[in-house]
Amino acid sequence: MLFASQLADIRFGCGLSPVHAPPASAAQMVASLQGPDTAAQRFPIETFEIFQNRIAESQRLAKLRRTKRGSPKALASIKERRVLNKVARIAQGGWLGQHFNRWIWTDAPLRERLSHFWADHFTATGKAGVIRRAGSPYMEDAIRPRITGLFEDMLMATVLHPLMIHYLDQQKSIGPNSARAVKGGKVTGLNENLAREVLELHTLGVNGPYTQDDVRELAELLTGVTNGQPMRLKFRKDLAEPGSETVLEKTYGGGQAHIRDVQAVLRDLARHPATARHLAWKLAVHFVADTPDPALVDALAARYMDTGGDLGAVTAALLEHPAAWNPTRTNVKPPLQFVGSALRALAVPPEALSALDERMLRRLLIRPLALMGHVWEKPVGPDGLPEEDAAWIAPQGIAARLQWAVSAPQSLVTDLPDPRVFVRTALGDLSTPAVDFAAEAAESRWDGVGLVLASPAFQRT
Template sequence: MRFDPQLADIRFGCGLSPQMAPPRSVQAMLETLDTPDAIAIDFPIETFETFSQRIAERIELTNIRRKNRGSPEALAAKKGTRVLNKEARIAQAIWMGQHLNRWVATKAPLRERLTMFWADHFTATGKAGVLRRGASPYVESAIRPNIDGVFEDLLIAAVLHPLMIHYLDQDRSVGPKSAQALRGGKLSGLNENLAREVMELHTLGVSGPYNQTDVTELAELLTGVTTARPMRLNFSKNRTEPGTETVLGKTYGGDNPHMRDVHAVLRDLARHPSTARHIAEKLATHFISDTPDPALVSALEATFLKTNGDLRQVTETMLSHPAAWNPERVNVKQPFNFIGSALRALAVPPQAIKSLKEAASRRNFSIPLVHMGHVWEKPSGPDGLPEEDDAWIIPQGIAARLQWAITVPSLLMEELPDPRDFVQTALGDFASPAVTFAASAAETRSDGVGLILASPAFQRT
């Protein structure tokens, strides 16, 4: 099986576009990762460092309310908190639009797909207040800069990010025999959430070679990891469980606990053979098939092990393997991929998305995503979105995709393309006779465009 430019854009990119030609080769795809991240400059999203300023303001307003209960100052601070929450909520809607505009306009679509994949692999979100809006800034700071580096660096950036620490309750974990626990108070117990998910989801996999003792020992080693206001990484020796900890047969820590012990165990987990297998299977499943070619998985695993998790080389192995170019497209696009690739095929003008008010953004994107099965930046659990196709091919989800395809494009564009032309724009050589006929027979442009976007040919990668 040989490289197919159109399949490259559909399977490993953001979909076909009338504005940009498909890539010429695997090397051309990889070279886009070497260029400056221009699309992130054109459609900026706050870094978490900037976002933390919102958190600092929220903390200050909360302190004012607590110190001045019942006073005019407290009432003003309460109003200020509502305004701050609203501003963050609006910003989250804007950032979603920026994500979509990146998909429409990027000349490096592989970067967007890899960013979305790794953001889901390291799912994290805030649980309350302003912090509920912090997922995109987290991705911007921890994930996007590390998608083609070494896996252990990505692992450390994600696992030790303040949002991940908050999401998995690591900021509530205290060594049972630590100085903090001996003093008493609310924080006096071990929380194993982060340790378990690091092993089960982020590295070794659910069937990895670890047991409950390994989870507990890793959790004890992580006890010093916490956050300091306003949401920055901190290491507290007072919270650390004293002594050494043994994880997968190797001992870490000691009399002088330090963040370097945490880095050491994360790097070892990142380089473990079970991690190589887990990441290889997940990449092949996400991009190519729910039942990936065993030879592809083995090739990815071998590259991961040989290079100590060099993600650029792992990605190159995936794109260079014959199984990557199987013309049978069996994976179903996840909801964001569906909407993003539809907007790209339509070449929706950036301003049409940027100019949407919060309510319109919700109607056009957030609410339809929910009906398709994806609640934007509010995951049901740390395992992220389902990879199984049957999670998306359900009656409600299919109906939601059809409804969106028929109604929303016409709201975003002054004039829709002629369906007879659009079928080639959106599907290229993958346009089937049935879809081509339906497009030509549609009574209106919106119906024709909707039928094309809702067709199985467009839904699959």
């Protein structure tokens, strides 16, 4: 292994910082994941359990509107619900600020990178009203505590999470021969969305060893998984398809329908060699290169299988492999990573972000991210953000990065650093003569800082 501390901070962390020294070893980076999550403690984000109170209140007001239609109470409930949605929207913007504060001030930057990687792997979002704001609480509960645990535990926590059930319409899925379907009336048929994404995105991969029959059988096995009130996981036997189901030539169920059958198939999918390879490839592409060294993918998949899907061990294998330390930096930083690493290099004070009102959050962070190609917590589809570098270097995205680099820092930092110093802070020994010259020749601090942040050397990992 050819460990390089500055490269480690840029490729596997949140970027170089004038406050936090880069890691001294890969072992130190792995060890940092085992300590307390001090960044989350310092910059808290609402948990989904607390967020459910917002959902419950929204549902109460919606029910009041339906049952008291036309009354003063119903009219008042409409206004109250709008206020509730607005408060949740403002809170969601504040959580973005907290994510960036964690990014800037964490002493375990690998934790932030892994949390966002796995949250993207298990993309889920609300579709309307207050539930649209549930992305960060979902990440806080289902993803962040499990980034060093067994993958099967994260798989169950996300696939059976109320937000995922809502996002992929699992609450609408009813077994064709279930007790509820037999009763007739207004019912919804079998929905394959969750089953398909579990196989295609979450575990085996697009080219995994499954068929359409596997998708349907898994979808039938998942019937019964739904949401109770206020958006809590619930298993309803009357919605479950009776009989056994066969997924990848293994049979599940057959007795009285139970969520244990769902948990069993998820565990088996998590332990499948195709899942190991799919996840190994995704990790290698995200952190190292769009076309990763096959030996690196092999090593990660082998470590996954040897440890039963221990994500902490797989992360260690990633950092131990020589291919991970190729000095050629080819990956382009996605927008969130670009902005986060810039804020970290500038050591933006916590209060500078926490004091931003909704208008300024939109102007300085949310809208620029969208122009760069990342609409915050509003994914295009369940496959999350693209990994291909070409997705981030389109003309509009590059223009948005340049515009943000030369305009936003002066709104967030009272006294911008000397560009000649900042180029070393932001890039260390990985700077280039062209960037050094630009920093030296800059006519103003804001211009020089912007040129450093907009440079190809800063854009790549």
